[in-house]
Amino acid sequence: MAPAPAPSPSVPATRRTSVPEHVERLRGLLAEALEDPARPRTERRRVTDSGLVGRVAAVDVEAPGPLPSFDNSQMDGFAVRTEDLRTQARGAAGESTLPLAGVVPAGAAAPELPPGAVLAVMTGAPIPEGADCVVPVERTTAGRFEQILPARPAPGVAEDAGDASPAQVTFTGLTEEDLQPGRFIRRTGSDVQAGDRVLSVGDVLTPSVLGLLAALGLPDVRIRPRARALVLSTGDEVRQPGSPLQPGQLYDADTPLLIAALESFGVDVQAASATADDVEIFTDVVWALLAEHDPQLLVTAGGISAGAFEVVRQGLASRGVEFGSVAQQPGGPQGWGLIPAQGRQPAVAVICLPGNPVSCAVSLETLVRPALAELDAACPPPHRLTVRLEEAVDSKPGVTQYRRAVFTAPEAEAAASDPEQGQPVPEVRLVGGPSSHLLGHLARADVLLELHEEDTHVEAGAEREALLLTGRTLP
Ligand SMILES: Nc1nc2c(c(=O)[nH]1)N[C@H]1C(S)=C(S)[C@@H](COP(=O)(O)OP(=O)(O)OC[C@H]3O[C@@H](n4cnc5c(N)ncnc54)[C@H](O)[C@@H]3O)O[C@H]1N2
Numbered sequence: 001m002a003p004a005p006a007p008s009p010s011v012p013a014t015r016r017t018s019v020p021e022h023v024e025r026l027r028g029l030l031a032e033a034l035e036d037p038a039r040p041r042t043e044r045r046r047v048t049d050s051g052l053v054g055r056v057a058a059v060d061v062e063a064p065g066p067l068p069s070f071d072n073s074q075m076d077g078f079a080v081r082t083e084d085l086r087t088q089a090r091g092a093a094g095e096s097t098l099p100l101a102g103v104v105p106a107g108a109a110a111p112e113l114p115p116g117a118v119l120a121v122m123t124g125a126p127i128p129e130g131a132d133c134v135v136p137v138e139r140t141t142a143g144r145f146e147q148i149l150p151a152r153p154a155p156g157v158a159e160d161a162g163d164a165s166p167a168q169v170t171f172t173g174l175t176e177e178d179l180q181p182g183r184f185i186r187r188t189g190s191d192v193q194a195g196d197r198v199l200s201v202g203d204v205l206t207p208s209v210l211g212l213l214a215a216l217g218l219p220d221v222r223i224r225p226r227a228r229a230l231v232l233s234t235g236d237e238v239r240q241p242g243s244p245l246q247p248g249q250l251y252d253a254d255t256p257l258l259i260a261a262l263e264s265f266g267v268d269v270q271a272a273s274a275t276a277d278d279v280e281i282f283t284d285v286v287w288a289l290l291a292e293h294d295p296q297l298l299v300t301a302g303g304i305s306a307g308a309f310e311v312v313r314q315g316l317a318s319r320g321v322e323f324g325s326v327a328q329q330p331g332g333p334q335g336w337g338l339i340p341a342q343g344r345q346p347a348v349a350v351i352c353l354p355g356n357p358v359s360c361a362v363s364l365e366t367l368v369r370p371a372l373a374e375l376d377a378a379c380p381p382p383h384r385l386t387v388r389l390e391e392a393v394d395s396k397p398g399v400t401q402y403r404r405a406v407f408t409a410p411e412a413e414a415a416a417s418d419p420e421q422g423q424p425v426p427e428v429r430l431v432g433g434p435s436s437h438l439l440g441h442l443a444r445a446d447v448l449l450e451l452h453e454e455d456t457h458v459e460a461g462a463e464r465e466a467l468l469l470t471g472r473t474l475p
């Protein structure tokens with residue numbers, strides 16, 4: 001008789017923290033560090049400074065005046081008194097002719113429109129006193145200014161056409177619509193009224209907001225300072241690219257990955273360093289960097305799991321940082337904590353991510369980004385989307401697994417459409433397996449496919465949620 005199989009070693013049934021629980025935990029400690037009242041709340045910038053898009057307004061702004069700030073012409077044409085054109089005897093072909101009293105370029109002060117005459121107005125020129133409508137130059141028999149005006153007048157000067165016998169302007173084919181009072185006049189305040197709120201605390205700056213502030217005559221904008229972070233990678237085996245490798249060594253992928261991800265979250269990475277697996281060296285580097293840079297956030301990579309040389313865990317566990325496991329893969333091992341304010345040194349949030357590059361990158365997207373986005377409008381929130389699986393996939397029970405996937409060919413996507421919304425549901429194909437060393441696969445991926453604890457087997461064609469990776473666009 002065959003021997004009975006040996007019982008599997010019993011694993012302690014400790015419950016791992018769920019992804020949402022850990023996000024909430026990180027949000028709490030980030031809030032303490034970022035919302036410290038001892039830190040400056042605003043920075044003043046010129047609206048022409050670079051790097052303002054994506055920054056967050058620190059004060060409300062009300063329009064100091066209206067936009068447009070004066071009635072002006074929407075077209076190159078003629079400012080007319082509609083009454084004059086209505087009472088004009090029409091010629092055989094329905095034409096009306098009036099004398100040209102002058103030219104008003106953009107930038108000139110508004111002149112008065114003499115009775116029974118017209119004034120040439122360029123787009124943006126002020127509407128002359130007495131005019132109630134602009135007729136575009138195309139509505140004249142000449143069709144173009146070159147046929148009517150002798151030469152371009154000097155900018156900013158409303159000047160007379162100059163002839164002893166004034167030029168005549170013949171309008172043709174005018175309809176009732178062309179003679180509607182107000183036609184082609186951009187009225188004062190039709191865009192923004194004085195006192196309108198044009199920017200609110202927490203709004204993200206866009207190119208058009210910056211243009212609007214300038215249009216209102218405001219040279220400066222007050223923004224929130226960016227969150228300040230330090231990045232620290234660890235490991236005796238880790239070397240910087242450009243230096244030769246000894247057997248067993250590898251290049252530091254986590255440092256550039258962390259810097260780039262944090263910067264895309266709107267964080268100002270002030271310094272980055274890599275240290276050896278020596279607790280004393282590691283803690284010396286941490287305290288020196290904290291003192292030098294006064295950050296709100298310290299993010300480390302590596303040295304936190306179950307090995308004999310877990311420098312981050314050993315160095316920070318006694319300083320208020322906890323270590324545990326989140327029910328996600330990759331990115332299970334995590335460290336988190338708050339180094340409390342000491343004297344004049346404000347509190348610092350500490351987030352310790354696993355060293356495997358894919359674990360580090362996935363943790364940034366699934367844990368750090370959602371926590372930070374809740375507190376800081378400069379951090380774009382996770383971009384979630386529904387995708388359809390091209391092929392069946394098996395996943396580990398009991399954890400949320402993030403599988404790397406690419407959008408399949410556009411033809412396949414076009415064929416797959418959500419009947420409810422009529423929106424195409426993109427189809428995805430896995431790239432590589434679930435392991436956390438597969439950085440080449442991650443670098444090719446468009447999305448992290450989210451498979452839940454119960455998703456041990458998902459059939460081809462099933463729909464699941466996914467996270468669009470930083471820098472990727474929808475198909
Ligand atoms: N006995 C156990 N071993 C491991 C467990 C466990 O639960 N029990 N968890 C595994 C999981 S899951 C992960 S993830 C890793 C996390 O390990 P650490 O955060 O302690 O990271 P290290 O051990 O320092 O490094 C892991 C791996 O990543 C490479 N690495 C580290 N830093 C970098 C870097 N800057 N650039 C590129 N690659 C880096 C390192 O060489 C290792 O291969 O632990 C598992 N083990």
Ligand code: MOO
Pocket residue numbers: 328329330331332333354356358359360435436
């Ligand atoms: O959690 Mo680790 O990140 O699976 O490899």
